[in-house]
Amino acid sequence: METASSSNAWDWIYATRALDAVGWFEPDPVTSRELIGAAIARGGRTIIDVGGGGSRLVDHLIDEELDGIAVLDVSEAGLAVARHRLGSRSEQVTWIVGDAAELDEVGRFEIWHDRAAFHFLLEEPARRHYAQLAEQTIPVGGVAIIATFAEHGPERCSGMPVRRYEPGDLERELGTGFRLVGSRRYLHHTPAGVPQMFQYSTFERIEPGAERAREEEIDGDA
Secondary structure: OOOHHHHHHHHHHHHHOOHHHOOOOOOOOHHHHHHHHHHHHOOOOEEEEEOOOOOOHHHHHHHOOOOEEEEEEOOHHHHHHHHHHHHHHHHHOEEEEOOOOOOOOOOOOOEEEEEOOHHHOOOHHHHHHHHHHHHHHOOOOOEEEEEEEOOOOOOEEOOEEOOOOOHHHHHHHHOOOEEEEEEEEEEEEOOOOOEEEEEEEEEEEOOOOHHHHHHHHHHHHO
16 A cells, blocks of 8 residues: 555554554455456466555465566565565565655566555546556556455545545546456455455556557447
């Protein structure tokens, strides 16, 4: 979870609260694993988990024996939690401290996964930079899996405001380099038992403008 302005806040949260007590904690990130598993089945062999922090998802990714795994988060303390938990297995992961709304380059990955980082980006320039970084990072044919609070989900997380999305809204934010190929709802319950409605959307990375060209071709044949 990331925004440049909240980096110290996330470090403080990780330093003062147990991982299994924070609102976003999942003992087993089942939905993410299923969607990533589908992307792996399609041939994806490298992945970056954006806003991964101390999430246990990376533990499962290592078990997949992929060709490349990276975890990006604005909180160094969050990444330290995951690295400490993994012990020597952490050497199989590239750890990146930074903000996807600011970084110019993170490498090339066939799968981009983000559970609840994008919805913290309140300013349009930050969202545009994120989309450009994703487009630059994922090769054509790759996949972006992005989860946010859904339309009727919470308006804040850990005291910070968020933007809520439906799949079509998210597709417009990402721009012409991505095509929505699937979405699902997921009702997450925090460790305190509070229900939070998420939407998970999967996008295929396409050549910018390719979807519009295909639609125009279909219209011309009609």
